[in-house]
Amino acid sequence: MKKLFLFLSFIVVLSISFVSAADNFTKGRWIDLTHEFSEETIYWPTSEPFKKTTVFNGITNAGFYYSAHKFSTSEHGGTHVDAPIHFSENSNTVDQIPLEQLIGSGVVIRITEKAERNRNYQLSVQDILDWEKNNGIIPKNSILLIDTGSSKLWPNKKAYMGTDERGQEAIQKLKFPGIHPDAAKFLISKRKIKAVGLDTPSMDFGGSKLFKTHQLLFKNNIPGFENVADLDQLPLKGFTIFALPMKIKGGSGGPLRIVAFVPGE
Numbered sequence: 001m002k003k004l005f006l007f008l009s010f011i012v013v014l015s016i017s018f019v020s021a022a023d024n025f026t027k028g029r030w031i032d033l034t035h036e037f038s039e040e041t042i043y044w045p046t047s048e049p050f051k052k053t054t055v056f057n058g059i060t061n062a063g064f065y066y067s068a069h070k071f072s073t074s075e076h077g078g079t080h081v082d083a084p085i086h087f088s089e090n091s092n093t094v095d096q097i098p099l100e101q102l103i104g105s106g107v108v109i110r111i112t113e114k115a116e117r118n119r120n121y122q123l124s125v126q127d128i129l130d131w132e133k134n135n136g137i138i139p140k141n142s143i144l145l146i147d148t149g150s151s152k153l154w155p156n157k158k159a160y161m162g163t164d165e166r167g168q169e170a171i172q173k174l175k176f177p178g179i180h181p182d183a184a185k186f187l188i189s190k191r192k193i194k195a196v197g198l199d200t201p202s203m204d205f206g207g208s209k210l211f212k213t214h215q216l217l218f219k220n221n222i223p224g225f226e227n228v229a230d231l232d233q234l235p236l237k238g239f240t241i242f243a244l245p246m247k248i249k250g251g252s253g254g255p256l257r258i259v260a261f262v263p264g265e
């Protein structure tokens with residue numbers, strides 16, 4: 001009798017866990033954090049922009065409809081991932097980034113007011129500590145997203161990145177918020193985040209010359225998501241991020257589809 005009871009309890013527990021597993025992504029909201037790729041997509045002033053051409057579009061001789069395009073793109077433009085090798089010779093290429101680092105719980109630090117006042121603002125250690133006062137310590141292995149409020153300026157290049165000019169000359173006119181290297185050090189050693197993302201063209205602010213935040217993160221094999229969209233749609237914590245880039249063999253980055261699932265009613 002006792003054995004039968006144990007067996008039945010086992011079946012009950014098993015079926016409950018099946019139900020909750022099947023239910024995982026039904027109650028809540030999916031949020032797309034990705035900008036479309038088109039001729040409007042913002043690229044670094046020295047990077048070749050996105051190009052899409054029509055191979056065929058219409059009714060074929062055989063009588064059926066057919067549509068196909070081809071496209072070309074730089075790795076680093078639009079919503080994309082920076083693989084750690086981008087600034088660190090022996091770190092992971094885009095195809096080598098473990099899936100565990102691309103999927104997981106996210107947190108958002110919002111610095112929209114500071115970034116609006118100063119378009120070259122850099123996230124500081126104090127900003128992180130202030131966030132933690134209200135929301136608790138950032139859990140180990142979090143995917144940290146910085147909302148600078150820049151997404152609403154997309155695709156206006158001048159407003160979003162400080163210039164709509166192209167070429168080497170334009171680099172010194174770049175102006176957008178980023179992550180201060182001291183904050184990057186803190187996030188790596190004290191909070192052990194597994195990935196970081198933000199809604200600007202680069203994790204280092206527009207005025208950066210040495211890209212120290214990139215160097216620090218990538219030496220520690222922490223990938224970065226750039227030009228992420230619509231972070232204002234997310235709560236500060238309690239959601240899951242899925243950030244799956246194109247799997248380019250040996251790539252230093254690539255186009256990224258990043259979405260969030262926020263559980264709820």
Ligand SMILES: [Zn+2]
Nearest residue numbers: 076082226253
């Ligand atoms: Zn990049």
